[in-house]
Amino acid sequence: MSLQGKKIILGITGGIAAYKMNYLVRDLVKSGAEVKIVLTKSAQDFVSPLTLSTLSKHSVYTDFFDDNKTWNNHVELALWADLMLMAPCTAHTLAKITVGICDNFLMAVYMSAKCPVIIAPAMDLDMYAHPAVTRNLKTAESFGHTIIPAEFGELASGLTGQGRLAEPATILSVLENQFSDAKQTFAGKKFLITAGPTYENIDPVRFVGNHSSGKMGFDLAKEAAKRGAKVVLISGPSSQKVEDENIKLCKVTSAQEMFDEVFKYYEDADVAIMSAAVADYTPKVKAKEKIKKKDNELTIELIKNKDILRTMGEKKAQQFLVGFALETQNEEENARDKLIKKNLDMIVLNSLRDEGAGFANATNKVKIFTPTEEQSFSLKSKEAVAKDLLDFIEQKL
Numbered sequence: 001m002s003l004q005g006k007k008i009i010l011g012i013t014g015g016i017a018a019y020k021m022n023y024l025v026r027d028l029v030k031s032g033a034e035v036k037i038v039l040t041k042s043a044q045d046f047v048s049p050l051t052l053s054t055l056s057k058h059s060v061y062t063d064f065f066d067d068n069k070t071w072n073n074h075v076e077l078a079l080w081a082d083l084m085l086m087a088p089c090t091a092h093t094l095a096k097i098t099v100g101i102c103d104n105f106l107m108a109v110y111m112s113a114k115c116p117v118i119i120a121p122a123m124d125l126d127m128y129a130h131p132a133v134t135r136n137l138k139t140a141e142s143f144g145h146t147i148i149p150a151e152f153g154e155l156a157s158g159l160t161g162q163g164r165l166a167e168p169a170t171i172l173s174v175l176e177n178q179f180s181d182a183k184q185t186f187a188g189k190k191f192l193i194t195a196g197p198t199y200e201n202i203d204p205v206r207f208v209g210n211h212s213s214g215k216m217g218f219d220l221a222k223e224a225a226k227r228g229a230k231v232v233l234i235s236g237p238s239s240q241k242v243e244d245e246n247i248k249l250c251k252v253t254s255a256q257e258m259f260d261e262v263f264k265y266y267e268d269a270d271v272a273i274m275s276a277a278v279a280d281y282t283p284k285v286k287a288k289e290k291i292k293k294k295d296n297e298l299t300i301e302l303i304k305n306k307d308i309l310r311t312m313g314e315k316k317a318q319q320f321l322v323g324f325a326l327e328t329q330n331e332e333e334n335a336r337d338k339l340i341k342k343n344l345d346m347i348v349l350n351s352l353r354d355e356g357a358g359f360a361n362a363t364n365k366v367k368i369f370t371p372t373e374e375q376s377f378s379l380k381s382k383e384a385v386a387k388d389l390l391d392f393i394e395q396k397l
């Protein structure tokens, strides 16, 4: 059991979903984990310290001093832990995490913790969709924390949308994965992965681009490296970061640069996964100087870029070649068409008609097609999607 003997701090903040933590604590303890719980003041309106201390077999922390005036050492507690989980994490606590506001015992423990931190937010749908929350989740992610995205469904307000705390079983599996020693199933394999958008310059100031953040491709690269692969990750402009000795990151800007870089590594690759959103067209003329505002209309002539994936399909030898299809209509038909025309072994369809799927989101919903099979997956974090895709590829190799 990957959780056997693991020391976990569970920080519970004030939201109706806090009641689910009774079940999670029970399951964590059953799995062999040692759980110490910190409740904020408002969390105590939703769950009882007595219930949680009975389930966890430890006293529950609510403040710097307990009832008999003993000081609770936040640093000692923080350094004890192998992992800290914030669930449910309210918009308020999330905001405090991003700016380092240390105004209660839970935040003091969080700020002192050196272990991995996992955040499971929960709030009403409009709060969850607020740009401040979106930005704060991204900031927390940039600190290296893992986010378990809120799920779709009925909310305490009676409204339906994304904001529900992930189910205890989902949270449990994320925690188990955190501690599981990934099997080195791709040891000795060379992966070539593309990520992000391409930018096609119009002039020195402007470009034609798209909304890809690069996250899907980076998560694929990290997961493949975790399983022992040597990865070359070719990325268009993206703020995603990776530090892994098994990942060689090559940064490019345009589709032509991505084409050139891909074919430096393709011949040797065992698996190639093209998750980049490559521009299909590029300006015919790239102005040397900034184009000045003159007439009411400006026409920019675009010419077709080379299709990198199609060329890879034409040159395919030993490589297991995987493409992505980002569609908005006739999704399955278009994906199958690309699978055949580009001579792929597998294509991953994501549709912008599925809420939470595709660009920029931390989540994705995909369907895999091979010439003989298909498999659908539910909406999940891009890290979890990367695991599903690599599990599938693992079976095919």
Ligand code: PMT
Binding pocket: 195, 196, 197, 211, 212, 213, 214, 215, 216, 217, 255, 274, 275, 276, 277, 278, 279, 280, 305, 306, 307, 308, 309, 310, 322, 323, 324, 325, 326, 327, 338, 350, 358, 359, 360, 361, 382
């Ligand atoms: O980066 P994120 O914000 O995490 O978002 C992830 C994603 C939505 C970008 C990703 O999941 C995805 O769908 N990537 C493919 C986007 C795309 O360009 O799809 P397409 O259907 O237009 O292209 C089909 C395939 O051909 C893709 O594998 C693409 O990389 C490839 N292609 C396209 C054009 C071109 N000139 N050369 C190519 O190789």
